[in-house]
Amino acid sequence: MSGSSSGPRRVLGLVGLLTRPSRQGRAAILLPSVAFTVTTAILLTVVSGTLMFMRDDRPGDDFAPGYMVLSLAALLFLAVPTVSLGASAARLSARRRDDRLATLRLLGASTREVSAFTVIEATMIAAAGNLAGIVLFGVLLPLVAQLRFFGERIGVAALWPGWPVLVLVPCAVTVLAGLSAVLGLRRVRLTPLGVRQRTDPQRRSLRRTATGIAVLAALVLVLSQIGMFTAVLGTAVVITIVLGTFGAGLAVLNLVGPPVIAARGRALARKASTPARFLAGRQLADHPAPVWRRVSGLAMISFVAVIGGVGLAMAGQLDENDAMADQVIFAADMRTGVLLTLAIAFVMLSCSVAVTQAAAVLDDAELIIALDRLGMPVSTWERARRTTVLLPMRWAALGGAAGGFLLGLPLMGAAVVLTPTAFLVVAVTFAAGFALVRLALTSTRPVVTVVRRAPDRVF
Amino acid sequence: MDTHDSPAPVLVATDVTKAYESTIALAGASLSVSAGESLAIMGASGSGKTTLLHCLAAVIPPDSGSIRMSVPGAQPVELAGLDEEARSQLRRTRCGFVFQEGLLLPELSALENVALPLMLTGHPRPEAERAAAPWLRSLGLAGMEDRRIGQLSGGQAQRVAIARAQVTGAPVVFADEPTGALDSATSSDVMDALLYATSGQGRSLVLVTHDAAVAARCDRTLHMRDGRIVREKVAR
Known part of the structure; x- marks a missing residue:
């Protein structure tokens, strides 16, 4: 044997090998990707709306705090299901990896390698979905801008969240996906037989x-x-x-x-x-x-x-x-x-x-x-x-x-x-x-x- | 391979075929199983032995050919023509199953796992559990009735599966690698229990295995290759 490849290269090799679409795996990749797309698009829309209510000077001084409170309340209420959908999507994409990761552990892959593989694959699926989510947000933006607030149509300019938000929100969802995947696979990392023993x-x-x-x-x-x-x-x-x-x-x-x-x-x-x-x-x-x-x-x-x-x-x-x-x-x-x-x-x-x-x-x-x-x-x-x-x-x-x-x-x-x-x-x-x-x-x-x-x- | 002549066959399969898209799993398999007989089916991986077992046990329908089940006190049934619901009913009432992984429900206790087939045939739970308990005891699991499957050893879990296969009085028991995950000593114990509970009680056993020692414990062994039965060996 001429020598084994280094850890990171081995992990990337595994990612390349095991993320190939399969008959059964296709749905398990597609469904979370779509869920991430929806999550990002909705989250961007809600954040944009909240920012608009906080920044817009159309409501007078008497009503500005009311708009701000209500929009923050809406953001809070919608953030919970949005984050929960992101976590569900991450768990689903993790599910299809369960058995393969247990097999990898049986074959001698280290905890660190399995963790890295998990994070990379979950992040890749989430990132792809999130990119599509930005595009979907772009499609939704002119439609949402037709809604009437302050007695008139709100308009795209008022709703535009700015580039930092457009980057930060998808990044946050991607990080959440990685974390959810890691948390969801703790048992697999504990024991190579982990997921086969769902009896507790x-x-x-x-x-x-x-x-x-x-x-x-x-x-x-x-x-x-x-x-x-x-x-x-x-x-x-x-x-x-x-x-x-x-x-x-x-x-x-x-x-x-x-x-x-x-x-x-x-x-x-x-x-x-x-x-x-x-x-x-x-x-x-x-x-x-x-x-x-x-x-x-x-x-x-x-x-x-x-x-x-x-x-x-x-x-x-x-x-x-x-x-x-x-x-x-x-x-x-x-x-x-x-x-x-x-x-x-x-x-x-x-x-x-x-x-x-x-x-x-x-x-x-x-x-x-x-x-x-x-x-x-x-x-x-x-x-x-x-x-x-x-x-x-x-x-x-x-x-x-x-x-x-x-x-x-x-x-x-x-x-x-x-x-x-x-x-x-x-x-x-x-x-x-x-x-x-x-x-x-x-x-x-x-x-x-x-x-x-x-x-x-x-x- | 020709069908095996027997005075009272409970199961007769003739020219059974099954394909998964372009892969031919069974290419005209024929066999018969007599009442009280234990039959082992051996072969390399991909030889079609598990597919044959699934067809015989009405888990999947064959593409062509005939599988006839004739048990005492009931009309003979042609399995090949049954729809999904009818196959489910047949499995509930006439078949018992023991698999390598047991396919036991980890949410249920040992006793509840054994009682479940009776509940599925309409017996009230207390009655089903009363009927299940003696089977556990007879297989050496007295005192373990309330344990979850995860709290049992591999051999004990397989005994629970054997008890479950017997509780409805199924005339035919199908076993897929029942000792595959066990060490040789436990494997021998499980085979003792399986043979005692099946052919020992006048029931038929159809068993798929890689293990020649396990097959040697059965009355007859069929060897498969490329979806066909190519050899038969009768125990002396």
Whole structure:
């Protein structure tokens, strides 16, 4: 032997070898790439909009802070699902590498080499998607510029975010993709047999749920006393606290979601009288975190729907005959902003659900094959799969809405929060969200069929 | 290779073919399996032995040829003409499976894994678990009923798979490299358990293996090459 190649060269060689498109791998590359494209395009659009509201001098001094607060709130709400979609995409692209990386470890590749390979491949896929996202943003920009704010069309010039933002946002998404891939593959790096041994049930303690509830109570308390702080801390700090509280509320939902799902799964498995409910219960009990991730977008969107519904209710309370022109415009802009935020959130949710469902089928391939061998009817498997999605989805939707109402009440009062408009927005959001998730579930049925019919080619 | 004559065949395959796009996996394989017989299928990788097992077990349909399953107390069934739903039902009621990786569900305990096929045929869970427990005990797994699959050794997991293959009383058990991931001592123990639970109980066993020592434990061995059965060896 003339000598082995150096580490970096070996890693680059592996990347070249293992990123070749394959029959099965094509979809696993394409789907995250598209998700990254959407993530970058939407994130650029939202950041551009927020910057516009902060910089534009069209609103008068009285309304400028209002526009700024609302646009920051929208940015916060949309940043969460956007980042979550990016992370889902990264996890999906990591999924197809799992087995190959475990094989590399078995063949003697070092932890460092496997890590480097992971980062490089995830970054490449994300970078390609992000570049396409910049192009998509270029296409969207003139369309979004047609929207009416401040009583007129906003125009491309006002929406243009500047070159630094255009570079920074895709770079940030790319870094996130690399980090997600590394975190997702920790187990593979721990042991060469890592992903082959997915048997450890993830125990979610009651302590975590209790902590979440305590944090939520503390947030409600802070918001109920927020008026006292305004004089001491100033408006800007108080606004930051309010937005931070909303962000923390969303974080609490994600903290509490998995243990609640695990508890429901255990109860379902205990009482199950059919194989479908039994299997679904065990799946929920053993894998609450990935199950929650598949539906957590709906929790967020329900949370946003409540706050958005409150915004619409407030805008609707304005008497246009008595109001000043600026007030009417502000109310109309608030309505547009809420609907726009919800629409964008739905786009993110549909992308996220499609990506996570596709990843779920790949995750469950061995289970699907095992049950198929035993002769489990397709209808039984579909029922089990539906239960593992719809049951946590109900909890996610209810949890999100409850969180929104809890945090909205002390801030804006029952008269504004508990209005028919707010409830209508929440109801429509629930209906649309459930329909979307069911659609995503149905759309992945062909993937399940492929896994069942050609198990030898999957592995 | 001609079909093997036997007084009471439970499975008769005639001129079975199967191709994956341009790759021919089976090129006219014929065989028969008698009630209570253990049959090993050997061959190099790519010889078509696993595809043949999958066709015989109604996992996949053959492209042409005939596979007829005749079990006591039921009408003979021609597998080649069955749709997916009918094949699923046949696997549920008449076939047991033991595979190299076990294909056991890590989310379930040993007892629940064994009880699952009974639940799939409509038995209530408590009843299914009551029926499953004696099989685990008879295969030396008493006291391990509540353990998850990940908490069992490779040999113990295979015993769970063997118990699962028996619990519905399936007249034919199909095993794909059941000892492939085991050391020789454990492999021998698992084969003891498998033969005891199948041919030892009057059931048929069709087994695919690379291991000549495993094949030698069966009543008969068929050798495959290029999708055909080229040689047969009957144990003395």
